[in-house]
Amino acid sequence: MNRITRDAILGIDVSRDWLDIHCLPSNQRLRLPNSEDGHARVGALAKSACALVCFEATGGQEWRLWSALDVAGVATRQLPPAQIKAFAASRGTRAKTDRIDAELIARFMAFRPDTGRTLPHEKIRLLRALVSKRGQLVETRKRLLAQIKAHAKLGSDDLFDVMDGDLKDLLDRQIAGLEVRIEQIIASEEGLATTAAILRSVPGIGPVASTMLIAEMPELGQITGEQAAALTGLAPIAHDSGAMRGKRAIGGGRRPLRHVMFQAALVASHHNPVLKPFADRLREAGKPHKVIITAVARKLVTIVNALCKSRQKWTTQLA
CATH class of the missing domain: 1.10.287 (Helix Hairpins)
Incomplete structure (x- = not known):
């Protein structure tokens, strides 16, 4: 691994004890301990190769490595496990080992260089x-x-x-x-406090939803409404083929955030002066309850994203 090609990709499968590494384009492999020494060695390898390091979200196992690499000035990306799994299925890869997972992570990053999350700041x-x-x-x-x-x-x-x-x-x-x-x-922190105040000014967004939005979607206010809906898994996905028009469905995104937004949408559909009439129109049109709440949640996300972008609190005129 001392002759890694420059501008390489290091895919890492992170477990409790080990870091299984696959390097592209050289296809070299390495296993290091998931410890401070192992993190330092990964950082040194990545910096020597100007490499991008990527790994799956593992529920917290990756955070120590991620923080160490960030301090070392290494470019990193955290990738969604569901997309890695779908990528493996598309390649016909059915076997699962740590080495195979590391290679899949690296190849997915090469296939989708625009995906993944960067490390948010410490707070x-x-x-x-x-x-x-x-x-x-x-x-x-x-x-x-x-x-x-x-x-x-x-x-x-x-x-x-x-x-x-x-x-x-x-x-x-x-x-x-x-x-x-x-x-x-x-x-x-003034920035976080201001964002929380903006979010909580929207009828339907309470302390839990506002905190979840800040924690799970730090991109809020820096992206389009469509991107915000997609990140929360609230964007409708088409299922069309030829003359057939299938039902739209939602999926993907950041699941914990989507669940919280559903709860916020339940409140907003009855108490938000802009979203209540919208929900009532859907009810009168005979739409199912789940469709109504999903549509309200999607509008709610686009509204809070727009308010965070303009740094303005809620008014019915701005909605």
Whole structure:
């Protein structure tokens, strides 16, 4: 790997313990430990070759490597796993090993050089981690509440009541603590605080949705409305062939953000003075509920993107 071609691509499959690397166009392979020493060696190789380093989003395994490479001044991209999987299927690749995955990542980057996410700044990274953890705890609490209801119907032992009550109190405190920390981070930087104020001025966008938009879509205000809808997976995808016109559907994008925008759209479809009449027209036209909420969510995303671009708060005249 000491003679890597300049302007190369290093595809890395990141696991807990190892970094499996595939270099294009030389097709050389290397395995390094997922440690500070391994990160430094990747950085040195990439800088010597003016290489672009790319890897999948792995739920956090890649963050230490990503941060180390950013500090070293190496160009990096985080790629969506769903697109890598589809790319593998298009090539007829059915086997799955760390080495194969590393090669697929590199070849996908060569095929789609415009794709992927760059490393957000430190506060956005921390915000994203806090938002993700809050979401996990909220889901845990939701499942616990369902279990509490089931225990109540069965007339379960008081022991369950005590255990469930203690666990619920713990989750409530942890969620509240995360929310305080999230608000502190947003308030500590003028740009983030201004963006949050703009987002929360829109009827339907509350603290959770505004924080998720800031954390998961830092491009907000720097892209077109169509791009914003696509990034959230709310852009309609055509299924046409010849004279046939298939149903449009949504998919892809940043799934956690899309789910939050659906919740915001439910509120906006009843309380936003611009989007409520729009939703009512769709209801009167007989559109299914899911179609209505998706359309409202898509409009909501394009509205907040436009407001962030102009750095103006919501008014019905601007919507």
